[in-house]
Amino acid sequence: MQTVSNDPVAAPRPAGGFSRRRLLKLLGAGGATVVVAGTGALSYRVYDTAALGPGRGDAYDPWQHWRETPGLLGAVGAAVLAPSPHNTQPWGFGIRADGVDVYVDAARDTGTVDPFHREQHVGIGCALENLVLACRARGLLPTVTLLPDGPAGPRIAEVAVRPGPPAPSPLYDAIGDRHTNRGPFEATAIEPETLNELADRTGADDVEVRWIADPAPRAAMSRLLIDAAAALCDDDQQSRDNFAWFRGTNDDIQRYRDGLTLGGQGFGPLMLAIAKLLPASSRADGDQFWLKQTTTVHTATAAAYGVLTSRTPDDRATQLTAGRLLERIHLAATGRGIALHHMNQVTERIDRERSTGAAPAFGPRFAELLPRGEQPLLTFRVGYPVRAAAPSPRRAAAQVVR
Ligand SMILES: Cc1cc2nc3c(=O)[nH]c(=O)nc-3n(C[C@H](O)[C@H](O)[C@H](O)COP(=O)(O)O)c2cc1C
Structure with missing residues (x-):
């Protein structure tokens, strides 16, 4: 799960009484006309969130x-x-x-x-x-x-x-040009041959690629993703651990150069600028926004889901190989103008259930959508994008060389 939420004390509140919290609610409800009022405090937010220059600065x-x-x-x-x-x-x-x-x-x-x-x-x-x-x-x-x-x-x-x-x-x-695209996708199917051409499995004998594109299994996968998102939001510790990686201000983005940002949530340019100007919303509001996006945008507009599976999903070498294959798929999709959005809340719930000893709820449901014996490692959706995705911050090479 990766969502948008923010530090509730990060910013002053602009005059006019409109909040990022309310905007997220409205966006989650399907969009709305937003009027932003305010002067001094709003100017501070322009600086603090770099609303007028999204994706700029050393972090990018x-x-x-x-x-x-x-x-x-x-x-x-x-x-x-x-x-x-x-x-x-x-x-x-x-x-x-x-x-x-x-x-x-x-x-x-x-x-x-x-x-x-x-x-x-x-x-x-x-x-x-x-x-x-x-x-x-x-x-x-x-x-x-x-x-x-x-x-x-x-x-x-x-x-x-x-x-x-x-x-x-x-x-x-x-x-x-490769970015995770969390925005809406067009209602255009992707041909099965095109999907198959995205995956170069060279050297990845222990990992399979399963495409879920037909309406009935796709609907079942959508339901599973929505239910897993809800379960994650209800799990206080998972919600907190998720929230810890959200960078809600430009200062934090430039300082840490990592984590999730408003700019990566798939908003259109106007909504993004407004969302950045508004005060921060709470973790709970962010969770609800993500759940609504999962329901009304992510699953509602997925042309197909891809699942990387393996019979040895716990093996470290298998996981590294799966990462290499996943990146090849994402790059191949990018080259063809196909957007990709990683969506791993179901496997995150499966791992959570395993780690706490809870009765397995999500594993058996996912297994029904996959060939017998194959276990899910990674999930993503693909489609032709309504709009391009934005870059996310990065630490420079020199910062990660030992
Ligand atoms: C193993 C893995 C799991 C991920 N899971 C999710 C996910 O569940 N939801 C999501 O929105 N993004 C997910 N992502 C995407 C990352 O958030 C994204 O790669 C990161 O924020 C950097 O952004 P970029 O891909 O646009 O460069 C995942 C990426 C990887 C490699």
Whole structure:
């Protein structure tokens, strides 16, 4: 689950009595005309949230400079643009003369939302895929070894490189345009052949890609996602752990350069500017907004769902491989103008039930939608987007090199 909510004491309240809380409620209810009044306090919010310059500042610089930086530092610059759960960016890199060591930054986790660190390792797998693509583009032929020190060892992966001919690729070219799109999608189906072409399973024998596009299973998947979102909102600790990664002010975005932002929630430009100007809403309001978006936008406009499954979902190497495959799918979709939105609340509830010993409610329901014996690792929706998604903040390569 990843949602929008905010620190209730973060900002003064503008005159006029309209709040981000109310806006989120109205948006959740299907949209509304919003009148914003106020002078002094509102000007402060213009500065504080950078409402008039969305996606600007140092926190967004890594999206500008990843191509021109040569060598392995440039390849790490591409790696940090990968998706990660809640934009935690749970990675660290060690650059050697002949390669890159990849580490997990264990402290950058989402607590009870990802109790077994499955998503954390998938996110590192996504970064690893970008790293490999960027090495090839720079004439550095990569050889990847997963978990070179064993499952409990310090290194998550080793990428050894030797000189070769530069080999850019369409996937590499899409790295700077790939964003998670949480906005509405068009009511246009995606052809089954197109869906199948998105997934290059090279080296991913332990991971399958299942597309859920037919109306009946798609409706069942939608219901499951809505129910899981509701269960997450009702789970106080999961809601809190989710909220911890929301960055509600421009100061916080520029300071931390990670986490979830209003700019990543799929609003149109006018609504985004207004939402940024209004005072912060509470965690509970954010949860309700997310639940409404899940119901009225995310599931209502999904052309198809993709599910990465495995018979060994707890295996760390499988999770890294799934991340690499997920990133290839996202980049291939980007190159074809198809939007992708990661939606993992069902597996987050499955893991939560496992970690607390609760009776499994979501596992059996998801199993009904998948081939026997395959367990879900990751879920996302795809579709042709109504509007482009915005970049999210990133720590620069130099900040994550050890
Ligand atoms: C393993 C994984 C799980 C994710 N789960 C969700 C999710 O459940 N809901 C969501 O909206 N985004 C999810 N995301 C997307 C991240 O929030 C997103 O990648 C991050 O905020 C950075 O934004 P970007 O992808 O636009 O660069 C997930 C990403 C990864 C890699």
